[in-house]
Amino acid sequence: MYYSHLSQLKTMLKEPQIQQLNDYFAGLIGGATENITVSKISEALNWEPSLASKVLAGCKRLGIVSETYGIRCPECSTLIQRIETLDQLPQSSFECYACGEEITITTQDIEVLFSLINPMVFLSGQQENEILKTPVAQENSLDGFLKLNGINEYFFCPTEDEYEELDKMYTRIFVTQKTKKDTGDTLEKLVIYMFGLCRAFRTNGIKTTTNQIDCYVRNSLFIPYGVFNTIGRRFVIECKNENKVPKGDYMSKLHSIIHLMGSDYGTIKFGIIVSKVRGPSTFRALANKVFLKEKLIIISINGKEIKNLIDCRGNLLEMIERKIDEVTMDATTDLVEAGLYNT
Numbered sequence: 001m002y003y004s005h006l007s008q009l010k011t012m013l014k015e016p017q018i019q020q021l022n023d024y025f026a027g028l029i030g031g032a033t034e035n036i037t038v039s040k041i042s043e044a045l046n047w048e049p050s051l052a053s054k055v056l057a058g059c060k061r062l063g064i065v066s067e068t069y070g071i072r073c074p075e076c077s078t079l080i081q082r083i084e085t086l087d088q089l090p091q092s093s094f095e096c097y098a099c100g101e102e103i104t105i106t107t108q109d110i111e112v113l114f115s116l117i118n119p120m121v122f123l124s125g126q127q128e129n130e131i132l133k134t135p136v137a138q139e140n141s142l143d144g145f146l147k148l149n150g151i152n153e154y155f156f157c158p159t160e161d162e163y164e165e166l167d168k169m170y171t172r173i174f175v176t177q178k179t180k181k182d183t184g185d186t187l188e189k190l191v192i193y194m195f196g197l198c199r200a201f202r203t204n205g206i207k208t209t210t211n212q213i214d215c216y217v218r219n220s221l222f223i224p225y226g227v228f229n230t231i232g233r234r235f236v237i238e239c240k241n242e243n244k245v246p247k248g249d250y251m252s253k254l255h256s257i258i259h260l261m262g263s264d265y266g267t268i269k270f271g272i273i274v275s276k277v278r279g280p281s282t283f284r285a286l287a288n289k290v291f292l293k294e295k296l297i298i299i300s301i302n303g304k305e306i307k308n309l310i311d312c313r314g315n316l317l318e319m320i321e322r323k324i325d326e327v328t329m330d331a332t333t334d335l336v337e338a339g340l341y342n343t
């Protein structure tokens with residue numbers, strides 16, 4: 001009889017495969033329970049890496065395994081460090097303690113390692129003593145994992161509790177506060193919380209000598225593709241609390257903040273305006289002009305869209321990606337209706 005949670009994988013696995021996976025997990029003891037990779041499952045069970053990758057992502061959602069990351073030196077393949085979350089990644093180049101080379105870590109040097117959360121539910125079996133000094137196999141790398149599982153889904157996957165918390169914040173700001181009873185919740189807090197749910201982002205409001213920035217987002221992981229490639233290492237969000245359609249200067253404050261920050265914070269090429277109500281109808285055409293002239297992308301998200309995202313359990317990164325497309329192409333076609341995006 002297999003560990004009952006595994007049966008929930010039957011949308012992707014057949015009964016004998018579930019049994020196979022159960023037997024594999026049951027056969028691991030000691031270090032082996034903490035160093036499960038896509039290629040180990042793929043080799044042991046003779047499955048395609050793409051299936052092994054999806055199954056491990058599924059096991060993680062079900063709370064059967066947790067995910068950590070091993071950083072391997074791109075020069076000598078030594079496992080240098082094991083980190084729990086991606087924001088612990090080294091942010092600049094450093095010297096490898098094993099080979100002495102100056103190295104910079106990319107997503108190809110990060111090995112995705114899964115650990116059985118409760119190995120005792122499986123029977124004891126085979127011990128593994130050491131992690132071999134081998135380069136990161138493509139299917140085990142974070143890079144490979146993202147390509148197989150979808151980058152937006154990987155980085156933005158709030159739990160049901162987190163979506164509910166967002167919904168409560170939304171209600172307190174957009175519904176309850178109309179009675180003028182201040183609950184201390186603000187649009188700024190909601191934005192900081194919502195963007196903070198994205199795994200690679202660290203968010204907070206900050207003050208500079210000249211400005212108050214409602215939400216400053218640091219992207220701790222540079223991934224050279226997808227939405228991350230466009231938004232870069234850091235970006236800023238401005239919140240607009242007005243309850244009526246903002247006027248023509250909708251974009252000017254954020255635009256000037258980004259210009260002023262440019263020299264102090266490195267190049268910022270992306271910004272978001274979050275407004276309670278929909279921005280002016282001229283916004284997209286204006287944003288497109290700014291993009292063509294300065295390669296700076298500014299998108300706008302309104303309260304109704306946030307509500308819709310929460311209700312549909314939508315993906316924030318997918319929404320950002322769609323809005324970037326709309327601004328850069330100056331699209332007049334609705335990209336959701338055109339079937340290109342879900343959110």
Ligand SMILES: [Zn+2]
Pocket residue numbers: 073074075076077078096097098099100101
């Ligand atoms: Zn090294």
